[in-house]
Amino acid sequence: MLVLTRKVNQSIMIGDDIEVIVLEVRGEQVRLGIKAPREVAVHRREIYEAIQRENLAAAQAQPEDVPQPQSAPENSSARSA
Amino acid sequence: MELHTTRFGTITIEAEDIITFPDGLVGLSHLKRFVIIRHGDDSPFRWLQSVEEPGFAMLMIDPWFFRPDYEVVLSDVDVERLQLSADSIRWVYVTVSIPSGKPHAMTANLLAPIVINGNARCGRQVILDDERYTTRHPILQEMWRSVQTQQAAG
Numbered sequence: 001m002l003v004l005t006r007k008v009n010q011s012i013m014i015g016d017d018i019e020v021i022v023l024e025v026r027g028e029q030v031r032l033g034i035k036a037p038r039e040v041a042v043h044r045r046e047i048y049e050a051i052q053r054e055n056l057a058a059a060q061a062q063p064e065d066v067p068q069p070q071s072a073p074e075n076s077s078a079r080s081a
Numbered sequence: 082m083e084l085h086t087t088r089f090g091t092i093t094i095e096a097e098d099i100i101t102f103p104d105g106l107v108g109l110s111h112l113k114r115f116v117i118i119r120h121g122d123d124s125p126f127r128w129l130q131s132v133e134e135p136g137f138a139m140l141m142i143d144p145w146f147f148r149p150d151y152e153v154v155l156s157d158v159d160v161e162r163l164q165l166s167a168d169s170i171r172w173v174y175v176t177v178s179i180p181s182g183k184p185h186a187m188t189a190n191l192l193a194p195i196v197i198n199g200n201a202r203c204g205r206q207v208i209l210d211d212e213r214y215t216t217r218h219p220i221l222q223e224m225w226r227s228v229q230t231q232q233a234a235g
Contacts, residue, residue, distance in 0.1 A: 052108025
């Protein structure tokens with residue numbers, strides 16, 4: 001991994017069109033600005049990973065696991081009435 | 082044409098049934114072509130079945146079935162990638178995960194809905210910038226409540 005030291009308002013370029021700027025450093029928090037082409041998706045890593053995890057979980061479901069609203073115990077009497 | 086799937090066996094699809102996700106799904110960018118399979122005639126559930134991987138099908142639900150106030154605000158990039166125009170038919174689903182043996186703990190990912198342009202047959206998993214929504218929203222109670230409301234009204 002490439003490691004670079006930057007000060008506030010300094011930036012790094014990734015290729016020709018992605019720029020990451022250090023905007024503010026406050027204690028343990030760093031605010032970054034990212035300039036990237038519109039088609040480049042930029043997300044917090046934990047959100048990206050959480051969505052990936054949910055996609056994989058949704059793909060584990062089997063048809064027999066899926067509840068049928070009309071067969072819910074608390075609704076069956078209301079439905080037949 | 083015939084499509085072989087692990088869950089549903091061999092199904093017959095038309096070329097226009099295939100929905101292309103140019104950027105794939107989040108974290109699964111290699112999967113780009115899908116068909117939507119209804120879980121049942123009266124069910125709000127759908128399956129997003131991969132055309133490329135027979136074993137990959139994500140469970141989804143119509144979010145407004147249990148969350149009538151759900152809002153999807155698309156970014157300019159989303160609109161562009163989905164080729165959306167004012168009169169495009171839009172379908173929105175959210176993915177559902179059911180923990181093994183615990184259907185009552187079922188959750189939906191309201192943060193990253195699947196949005197489909199029904200005219201252009203293209204889709205995208207968008208990531209909303211909305212603090213009200215999480216990737217693991219418990220839905221079962223809201224779902225039964227919605228069903229009861231509908232039945233009471235009907």
